[in-house]
Amino acid sequence: MTPVExxxxxxxxxxxxxxxxxxxxxxxxxxxxxxxxxxxxxxxxTTLAGMKLxxxxxxxxxxxxxxxxxxxxxxxxxxxxxxxxxTPLPQPGNPKPRLFRLxxxxxxxxxxxFNNEGAAAIAARLAIRQHSDVPVGLNLGANKTSxxxxxxxxxxxxxxxxHVDFATVNVSSPNTERLRDLQGxxxxxxxxxxxxxxxxxxxxxxxxxxxxxxxxxPDDLAAISEVALTSGVSGIIATNxxxxxxxxxxxxxxxxxxxxxxxxxxxxxxxxxQLSRLTEGRLPLIGVGxxxxxxxxxxxxxxxxxxxxxxxxxxxxxxxxxxxxxxxLDRLLARDGHGSISAATGSGRGEWL
Numbered sequence: 526m527t528p529v530e531x532x533x534x535x536x537x538x539x540x541x542x543x544x545x546x547x548x549x550x551x552x553x554x555x556x557x558x559x560x561x562x563x564x565x566x567x568x569x570x571t572t573l574a575g576m577k578l579x580x581x582x583x584x585x586x587x588x589x590x591x592x593x594x595x596x597x598x599x600x601x602x603x604x605x606x607x608x609x610x611x612t613p614l615p616q617p618g619n620p621k622p623r624l625f626r627l628x629x630x631x632x633x634x635x636x637x638x639f640n641n642e643g644a645a646a647i648a649a650r651l652a653i654r655q656h657s658d659v660p661v662g663l664n665l666g667a668n669k670t671s672x673x674x675x676x677x678x679x680x681x682x683x684x685x686x687x688h689v690d691f692a693t694v695n696v697s698s699p700n701t702e703r704l705r706d707l708q709g710x711x712x713x714x715x716x717x718x719x720x721x722x723x724x725x726x727x728x729x730x731x732x733x734x735x736x737x738x739x740x741x742x743p744d745d746l747a748a749i750s751e752v753a754l755t756s757g758v759s760g761i762i763a764t765n766x767x768x769x770x771x772x773x774x775x776x777x778x779x780x781x782x783x784x785x786x787x788x789x790x791x792x793x794x795x796x797x798x799q800l801s802r803l804t805e806g807r808l809p810l811i812g813v814g815x816x817x818x819x820x821x822x823x824x825x826x827x828x829x830x831x832x833x834x835x836x837x838x839x840x841x842x843x844x845x846x847x848x849x850x851x852x853x854l855d856r857l858l859a860r861d862g863h864g865s866i867s868a869a870t871g872s873g874r875g876e877w878l
Contacts, residue, residue, distance in 0.1 A: 530844070534843055542624040543621065550593060553594045553597040558601075560597060562602075563579050564602040564847070565579035568859065569854060569855050571604075573605070573809055573811070574691065574734070574759035574760050576690060579658055579659065580603075580854070581604055581826070582833055582847050582851045582854070584598060585834035585836040586608065586664035586693065587609075587664075587836055588836055589606070590608070591608075591641055591642045592608040592609070592654075595651070596654060601848075602851060605661070605662065605691075607663070609647065609693075610664040611685060612681065613680045614643050614644075615643035616639060616669060624636075624637065626840065627774075627777050627784075629775045630774055631788075632785060632789070632837065633785050633837050633840060636782030637700055639667070639669065644684045648685040651663070662693060663685050665681045666678075666681070666698070682720055683726075687727055689731060690731060690732075692731060692732075692733055692734070693734045694716070694733065696708050696716065696737075697765035698765060698766070699765075699766060699782065699783045700783060708737065708745070714752050717757075717758060721756065732760065734758065734762050735762065737762070737763055737796075739763070739796050749761075753808060759808070760808050760831075761800055761810050762813060763812060763830075764797070766789070768783065768784070769788075771788070773788060786815060786840075787817055788815065789815040790814060790816065794812065794877055795877050797810060797812045797877070798828040798876075798877035799877075812825030812829070812830030812834075813834035816850070817838040819849065822835075823869070826869050827874070
């Protein structure tokens with residue numbers, strides 16, 4: 526972190542978390558943030574579900590919900606970015622306050638509830654984005670009041686799919702009531718079938734990822750892996766936020782919602798390793814949850830990830846964390862004699878099983 530970035534973070538932390546979130550996006554759009562541009566090295570360049578990445582460090586969904594800062598984020602050092610979640614209709618989400626910093630735990634709890642401006646508005650912004658070497662994807666969601674939530678995912682993909690490089694089916698957010706019920710094998714298979722039918726009609730067949738919860742049992746993980754392998758999805762993102770509150774110190778630990786950040790690292794990495802064992806390289810995995818450093822990103826890769834995503838750690842470490850992690854990964858790969866990300870993927874899986 527530069528002194529300027531450190532000062533900016535300190536100022537943002539004077540505001541309530543949701544206001545600070547909005548101010549950071551405003552600063553990005555206004556050009557007030559120093560951006561490093563694309564970060565790449567030969568060892569970092571990789572392929573994820575057919576997409577060429579300059580580096581394997583992505584931005585997780587939830588930061589740029591309405592696709593308002595795609596162009597600056599594409600110059601922030603990420604190898605790929607994911608915006609959203611988008612729902613068919615605009616919705617305000619849950620009542621405020623709904624975002625909480627757990628500073629002592631380097632974590633956050635959110636119960637946003639898929640607040641967004643709706644797929645039409647988001648599609649319009651995606652359609653005019655500047656195309657770069659950084660793939661842009663969209664997290665697909667469902668409206669809280671929808672009579673057919675499974676159909677919502679296909680509807681958003683139909684509208685926004687022509688303008689993105691990948692899409693993620695998000696049935697794992699804990700903040701929309703009964704949404705996680707769609708992770709059941711039968712419901713998930715039907716939902717994915719509808720999504721894949723829409724994918725087949727897009728101008729180009731983009732990768733479809735499935736984002737899962739860290740709170741699943743081993744039997745649930747096995748069932749979901751089987752559905753993923755037979756449905757035609759391109760990979761699995763492990764994981765979303767957790768409902769667990771183990772070993773938290775913050776006064777906000779009793780707040781309802783999904784927990785993200787450092788306390789999620791171990792739990793999400795164990796789920797990732799289990800998925801790696803279950804899928805045995807037949808599907809690429811994206812590791813997300815609690816990454817705060819290059820060492821932790823490398824641990825996710827060694828546990829089975831082909832790429833990683835970050836978000837909450839930037840609240841405490843700044844946007845420069847993306848570039849720091851990417852360059853740190855290059856050093857770690859060189860140290861261990863790996864010439865590529867794929868050479869390291871899964872090399873330490875047994876440590877997490």
